[in-house]
Every structure is written in structure tokens, then in C-alpha cells.
Amino acid sequence: MSIYDEIEIEDLTFDKTLQIYHYPCPCGDRFEIAIDDLRDGQDIAVCPSCSLMIKVIFDKDDLPKPEEPDQTQGQQQVIAAAA
Template sequence: MDYYKVLDIPSDCDAMVIKRKFQHLARIHHPDKLPTTLSQAERAESLEHFQKIEEAWRVLSDEKLRNKFDAERAQGMNQQMPISEDVDLDTMEFDEEEKTYWHECRCSGRYEVLEEELENGVTLVGCTNCTLCIRLLYSLAPS
């Protein structure tokens, strides 16, 4: 389940946007707030949607859970792309300002990965221009 789609928010929004959207949707779909004119099927559907909204809020409002979800989401999206090559992280360029590693794609696009994503275990990175992706080769330093 894509929690950003459940809440109908962009994946790069801040915590306040997530909170406001959750509160708005919870008021609409909360079982105690539903109109009495709804059928049993409509009530059941709204309750199911409310439970998804609550789950999305639980994950996206917790920074650690959100980071883990974002990494898994990116991994899932990238698994659908053809892998063009394996790239050792040590051979990638590093942008100090953005804290991003990057590698040029053969289409002139770029494969970009944030340090934070690496800490969350991302191994597949998609190109910014085409459907190719690379498999990153690296190991995390022990904590």
C-alpha cells in the first residue's frame, strides 16, 4: 500500500502537511462521523478506508518508519526497471551540498542516491531520464 496515495499527498511533503491531511480525512471517514443515510456496504467501505488512513498516519508521522517506508517504496519502484549495470559506490561522484551520490546514465540522465537512502539499505537506483536503473555495490560501516 502506498501511504502517500492513501493520504493523497506528495512524497516530499513535510510533517505538518501529513498531519493536516490525516486530520481532514479522519474527520470525513471516521465511523462516528458518517451520515446515518449510508448503507451498510458504504459504511464498511468507509471504515476500511479509515483504517488505511490511520495506518498511513502511523507510518508517515514517525520519522524512522517513514524513512524505512520510503526506502522500501523506492526499492519496489526500482525493481520494475531493467538493471543496466552494477556500480560500486566508491566510483560514484558525491555532491557535498546535496549529500547525494550520482552516476551518469548512458542516456545523459543521472542515477542519484542520498546518503540517508544508503543508510536505509537502498540498492537499486533509477535514472532521472529513462527507465534504466543500477544496482549499487556497497556495505555500511559498522555503527
């Protein structure tokens, strides 16, 4: 496995909707890695268009916390169904 570069996580962009970090690749596409993969200890982001890979330098404790399901929304649905 050949690593193109090592990049600090602060230099990657986080897409909250897709829950992925991405970083521009020299080929014109971008390296991508899911936040769940980072939480599982994986640190290699891959470009889907070419064979390049980067190593993401990060501290697992500094990753955004998983969002909890919205409890109030579920309660509102139960109350509406009971009415």
C-alpha cells in the same frame, strides 16, 4: 525490475551539498541515490530521465557518517542573544 549495471560506490560521485551519489547514465542524464536511502539499505539508483536503474555495491559501514549539528554555533547565538 531490470538492473542496467552494478556499480561500486567508489565509482560514484558524492555531492556533499545535496547528500546524493550520482553516476552518468547512457541517456545523458545521471543516476542518483540519496545517502539516507543507502543508510536505510536501499541500493538502487534511478535515472530521472529514463527507465534505467543501477545497483550500488557498498558496505554500509563505509558510508560517510551523518554530520553532527555545529554545537559551538548554537552556543554563540545564545550568548549573543543574552548580551
